[in-house]
Amino acid sequence: MTVQTAAAPNSGVVGNVVQTTYREAIHDAIREALLKDQRVFLMGEDVGRYGGCYAVSRGLLDEFGPDRIRDTPLSESAFVGAGIGAALGGLRPIVEIMTVNFSLLALDQIVNNAATIRHMSGGQFNVPVVIRIATGAGRQLAAQHSHSLENWYAHVPGLKVVAPATVEDARYMLWTALEDPDPVIIFEHVMLYNVTGILSADGGPVDIGKAVIRRPGRDVTLIAYGGTLGKTLDAAETLEADGIAAEVIDLRSLRPLDTGTILRSVSRTRRAVIVDEGWRTGSLAAEISAIIMDGAFWDLDAPVSRVCTAEVPIPYPRHLEQAALPQPAAIVAAARATLGR
DSSP states (O other), rough: OOOOOSSSOOOETTTTTTEEEEHHHHHHHHHHHHHOOOOOOEEEETTTSSSTSSSSSTTHHHHHHHHTEEEEOOHHHHHHHHHHHHHHHHHHEEEEEESSHHHHHEEEIIIIITTHHHTTTTTTOOOOEEEEEEEESSSSGGGGGOOOOOOHHHTTTTOEEEESHHHHHHHHHHHHHHOOOOOOEEEEEEETEEEEEEEEOOOOOOOOTTEEEEOOOSSEEEEGGGGHHHHHHHHHHHHHHHHHHHEEEOOOEEEOOHHHHHHHHHHHSSOEEEEEEETTOOOHHHHHHHHHHHGGGGOOSSEEEEEESSOOOOSHHHHHHHSSOOOHHHHHHHHHHTTTT
């Protein structure tokens, strides 16, 4: 993967593959959904005239008009609630929340309404709403705009939570999410929008409930998702130079977790390192570690290791921000430690 510092280029087709950016992949996924289903519409702060905080929806207002590309007031509770109501009314809303910290203002709507209505109605009502949320640190947005709270939402029954880490998943997860009868939260890491990648021009919907092995290996399992996948793959390359074959799992789905893929891999490699941009205490990494303890304890040759964000509010200065976040060197060190090196 390469990260571009300039504005994202337009998608380009070469043979039967497309070279594009994570940003353009999401844009194309939204556009395809709008064309395919008249019930689909996009709503959120600055998604229309401004083109989206991360330029994902640029040009969609001109093409589809204000009825389907809706700029909302600065009130997350109000417009997420409106999205839930629209879903109950038979539409297929895509609700964009600018950054994950702002989702806290809509926590009541997401946790007390979207996640519970199917259960509380005895299955009479579904809430087919998709909520897209930018997450993560790395852009020097300081402590209040650099959260990684995916595990908060993955804690809640009634929600499905996914974290596309590749251009392909960014392009093809959305339609699967829109077809789901229950609320789906899609976390898009802010450092991925400029990442370029290759995807098949004839690709199709992605199963959002399944993890995938991005790199096979035999010596240690590295488990990552979202913004940590690229760093984990970099760490695997470094380990390979030392003769260590690391298997890399991209979780993709955080709720439900694909425990089968995790346990099968750890049972083969007998070692595990979990990479999570959330804070270590109460982290998703802690839950995955417990799953491995329950299901693969007797297969382990070393304790499960976790590489997480430092237990501090994310600093603003770049060197301190980078020091607080999981980095390839820390992943490499953790993997080597499980092998006694």
